Amino acid sequence: MSTASLRQPTSSPSPAGRRPTLTRNQKPKWLVPVIAVAAVVVGAALAALVGFSTALWAVLAAVVFLVAAPVAVSAVEGRRKGADSLMTYLVYAAFVLAVIPLISVIWTVLANGVPGLNSNLLLTSMNGVTGATDNAAAAGDGPVLGGAYHAIVGTVSITFWATLMSVPIGLLTAIYLVEYSKGGWLGKSITFFVDVMTGIPSIVAGLFAAALFGLLLGPSARFGFVAAVALTVLMIPTVVKNTEEMLKIVPNELREAAYALGVRKWRTILKVVIPTAISGIASGVTLAIARVIGETAPLLVTAGFATAINWNSFSGWMTTLPTFIYYQILTPTSPTNPDPSQQRAWAAALILILIVMLLNLLARLVARAFAPKAAGR
Amino acid sequence: MSKRIDVENLNVYYGDFLAVEDVSMGIDARSVTAFIGPSGCGKSTLLRTLNRMHEVIPGARAEGKVLLDGENLYGPGVDPVLVRSMIGMVFQRPNPFPTMSIRDNVLAGVKLNSKRISRSDADDLVEGSLQGANLWNEVKDRLDKPGSGLSGGQQQRLCIARAIAVKPEVILMDEPCSALDPISTLAIEDLISELKEEYTVVIVTHNMQQASRVSDRTAFFNIQGTGKPGKLIEYGPTAEIFSNPTEKQTEDYVSGRFG
Numbered sequence: 001m002s003t004a005s006l007r008q009p010t011s012s013p014s015p016a017g018r019r020p021t022l023t024r025n026q027k028p029k030w031l032v033p034v035i036a037v038a039a040v041v042v043g044a045a046l047a048a049l050v051g052f053s054t055a056l057w058a059v060l061a062a063v064v065f066l067v068a069a070p071v072a073v074s075a076v077e078g079r080r081k082g083a084d085s086l087m088t089y090l091v092y093a094a095f096v097l098a099v100i101p102l103i104s105v106i107w108t109v110l111a112n113g114v115p116g117l118n119s120n121l122l123l124t125s126m127n128g129v130t131g132a133t134d135n136a137a138a139a140g141d142g143p144v145l146g147g148a149y150h151a152i153v154g155t156v157s158i159t160f161w162a163t164l165m166s167v168p169i170g171l172l173t174a175i176y177l178v179e180y181s182k183g184g185w186l187g188k189s190i191t192f193f194v195d196v197m198t199g200i201p202s203i204v205a206g207l208f209a210a211a212l213f214g215l216l217l218g219p220s221a222r223f224g225f226v227a228a229v230a231l232t233v234l235m236i237p238t239v240v241k242n243t244e245e246m247l248k249i250v251p252n253e254l255r256e257a258a259y260a261l262g263v264r265k266w267r268t269i270l271k272v273v274i275p276t277a278i279s280g281i282a283s284g285v286t287l288a289i290a291r292v293i294g295e296t297a298p299l300l301v302t303a304g305f306a307t308a309i310n311w312n313s314f315s316g317w318m319t320t321l322p323t324f325i326y327y328q329i330l331t332p333t334s335p336t337n338p339d340p341s342q343q344r345a346w347a348a349a350l351i352l353i354l355i356v357m358l359l360n361l362l363a364r365l366v367a368r369a370f371a372p373k374a375a376g377r
Numbered sequence: 378m379s380k381r382i383d384v385e386n387l388n389v390y391y392g393d394f395l396a397v398e399d400v401s402m403g404i405d406a407r408s409v410t411a412f413i414g415p416s417g418c419g420k421s422t423l424l425r426t427l428n429r430m431h432e433v434i435p436g437a438r439a440e441g442k443v444l445l446d447g448e449n450l451y452g453p454g455v456d457p458v459l460v461r462s463m464i465g466m467v468f469q470r471p472n473p474f475p476t477m478s479i480r481d482n483v484l485a486g487v488k489l490n491s492k493r494i495s496r497s498d499a500d501d502l503v504e505g506s507l508q509g510a511n512l513w514n515e516v517k518d519r520l521d522k523p524g525s526g527l528s529g530g531q532q533q534r535l536c537i538a539r540a541i542a543v544k545p546e547v548i549l550m551d552e553p554c555s556a557l558d559p560i561s562t563l564a565i566e567d568l569i570s571e572l573k574e575e576y577t578v579v580i581v582t583h584n585m586q587q588a589s590r591v592s593d594r595t596a597f598f599n600i601q602g603t604g605k606p607g608k609l610i611e612y613g614p615t616a617e618i619f620s621n622p623t624e625k626q627t628e629d630y631v632s633g634r635f636g
Contacts, residue, residue, distance in 0.1 A: 182435045253472040257536070259433055261486035261543055262462025271489050275476045370476075 027076040032085075035072055039065035062093060106353075113350030116144070116343035122351075125150035126307035131334035138337035146333070146340075148348040150309040151324035154224065155355070157313050158303065158320055159293050161228035162235055167285055169232075170239025177240070178247040179269055197237040205233040206298025213302075224313030227303035227320070231292040238291055242284025246277040279367030286363035290356045296322040321352045379577045380446040380546040381406040382427060387441035389419065389426050391434070396422050398606035400441075402596060409569060409578045411588035411615065414598035414630070419607025420581045423598070424549050427579065428464035429457040445546065462486070465540035469552040471532035473524035473539070480520040482535055483507060486543035502542055510538035511568050530561020537568065541576070548572060550580040554587065566591050585631055589619050597627045 043061025050056065066089055074082020120143065129146030137144045173190065181187025209230035213221040250273050258268040274281070304317030305327055319327075325345045332341035382404040389397040397419035404410045412420040425431040426439045429450060443450040450460050473482045483503045487494050494502070503520065507513040512534040516527070524535055533553060540548055550569070554562040569591045572578050582588050588595055595618040600607045611618060611627045622628045 251472070253468060253470060254474060256430065256433065256466075256468065257472045257474070257539075258485070258489060259458075260428065260430060260461055260466035260468075261489065261539065262458055263486070263489040264458050267489055267491070272474060272476075276474075 025077050027073055027081075031072060031076070032069055035069045036065055039068060066090065066093060109346065109350050109353060112343075112346035114347075116347030117350060120145060121147035121149075121344060121347050122152075123147065123149055125309045126333070127309070129307070129333060131336070134332075134334035134340040135337050137340050138334070144340045144343060146344065148321065148324055148344060148351060150306060151319045151321045151348060152351060152355075153309055153311060154303070154306075154318040155293060155320040155322075155352070157311065158224045158227045158231065158299070158318065159289060161225055161313055162231035162292060163285070163289055165228065166232040166235035166239055166288070170236045170288075171243055171281070173236070173240045174243035174247055175269060175274075177244055179265070179273070194237045194240050197233070198241065200233065202230075202234055202295050203297040203301070206230045206301045208233060209298070210301045222302060222304040222317055223315050224303050224310070224318040227299045227318065228313065230298040230302050231295060234292050234295065234298070235288045238288035239285060242287060243277075243281050246280035246284060247273060249280075250276045275370060278370040282363045282366040282370070286359050289359055293356060293359075294322055294352065296326050299323050300326070321348050321355075324348050325352075379406045379575060381577065382547065382579075383442075383444040383447075384423075384427075385442040385444065387423070387426065387439060387443060389422050389431060389439045390437065391422075392436040394604075395606040397426075397598075398608050400609045402609060402612050404577060404579060405594070406577050407573055407575070408593040409573045409580060409591050411592035411595045412579070412581045412598060413583075413585060413588050413595060414607070414610075415600065416583075417603075417607070418598040418600040420596075420598045421551050422607070424551055424579060424581050425466075427547070427549055428466055429460045430466060432457065462543055463545055464547040464549060465543060465545035467533070467536050467540055467548065467550045467553050470556050471529055471536050473527075473532050473535050475523070475525050477524060478521045479516050479524045479527070479535060482524040483538050483542050485539055506538040506542040507535075509541050509572075510534040511564060511571075512538055528561070530557045530564060533557060533561065533565060534568065537565075537572075541572070545576065547577040547579065550578065552581050552583060555583060562587070585619070589615055595619070597622075597624075597630060599626050599630070 040061045042064050043057050043059075044052075046060045046064075047053065047057040066086070069089060070082050070086035073085040124145070124147040126146045127150070133142070133145045136142045173194070177187050177190060181190070206227075209226050210222070212229065213226045254272055254276060255268055258272045259265075263272075299320050300323055303320065303323075305323055306317040306319045310316045310318050325348050328341040328345035328348070332338035334340070384400055384402050384404075387397065387400045388395060400423060412424060414420050422431060427443060427450075431437050431439055439451060441451070445460075445463065449455070473479075474485060477485065480503050481488060483506050484494070484499055487499070487502070504513060504517075507516060512531060515531060516522075516535075524532065527535060533556075537548075537553075554565050557565065566587065569578055569580065573593075580588075580592065592615045594613065595615040596612040597610045597618060598607050599610045611622055611624045613622075618627060619631050622631065628634075
């Protein structure tokens, strides 16, 4: 075979007589948008047949489009392109489905929470707020008194103690697993039990902490620190798992580079491995905090419920934002006029979301401050 | 500075697998010794036993003696960390610490060990080490920039600067140029020739031209087949190994007729 016959297919006729082979069978640009518009119209018609509602219209339009568009593309461009477009549109549909609840939650919390967000809510507790004041507020005789300050204090202090306990334990466990265990039986069993701990229902963690302090201090031992212990049980596995993953992706070359300079193993871990992984570790810790800050059940059985401000985590009942919301909705301060209570509950929910977002932001700042320096040539 | 190394009847294992069998050789102070041989013949493994880096891998161990000016590195009570501070190492892929600036990378051996060093001493050490690695002129205006922003060849010279900043007796190099372009390779090779004025240098290389260019003595390792241990086949002055080897295997390898 000569090189000439390699370059040119033997059957190739003169180029003038053929369609351009590289660009044939392309769908016109207007095809998909037109189908989309048609789907919206057809969806509206179908919805009108059954009994019109916006949700039904959206669903029917989406279904019509998901059927019609791939069929049309398949007819013009062939089966492969048709299947490709079907999968693409299914992925988009799945994305929209996943985002709807998120946007709905944020929208609902904002719409219901913003009206209740005022200085009263942020700076006062529920101490002294009775059904009578709520009735007066509902009747228009005064402002909605009472707020979530005590719950914010409770959430911050209980989460603080839980973080203070679980982060060192989780971090050191992860360091042991990655740097020291060398696949021994102890490392394997720790990994197994951490996996088991991940699955513990939160109420069980709450009962564990309540029972532990019940044994130590008597059956009525309920204060913020008990709740912090319950949350610690829930946080440790998350911190361990996240930190373990982050330490594993630190390249071994960096450890060896430090060893080769005559640096001891613990110093290598402290000054090379952890700084390299710190941004991932920080976001893992934030995730763990976000997981426990919204817990309600374990707090009810460990910290009780209070209406007054309590800064002391080691004595007296404490309220956190989730339990505050729970009580405001379930047992409104004024049973005849639940509106002020609901308003406070929604505003508290908004504050809870804002705190979690703030923590995320903080973790990102920490991560940025410690992250490996970007290439700055 | 710089000491000689004598290896006596060294066997190196990964778990139960014997990777290098019965190596004995003497490495002169202030010289460059090259280890050559096909992939998997154990030359990198042997190099890593010379500063006790081999045992960092789980299950890896070595039996026999490695004498640094007569002192056995594998003797009882020897602290491997102390050994590594006397015998530095440069790796195949440049691995500057990504969290540190160029200056901190050079000072890593001092700073990671939390040794106290005055600012002027640190400045002198940084300048001296970077000049020793032929990198000073290229980076002196951006010492506070991250080391990962340098080119591959500059990063490798930074790693050499980092290794000589701890003032070792011996520098081990594990294929230091295999990830670099010819110009960077030339810079490193020139540097190796300068380093031997002060240090004992041992270099593993796949590049036989490089071995013949930079080394005074060459050791050829070979392996009889998969699963068999690597052995030292021939060790002698570089010129002899490349022009007039006594062993048939060596001749086949250096002339490209291996296999």
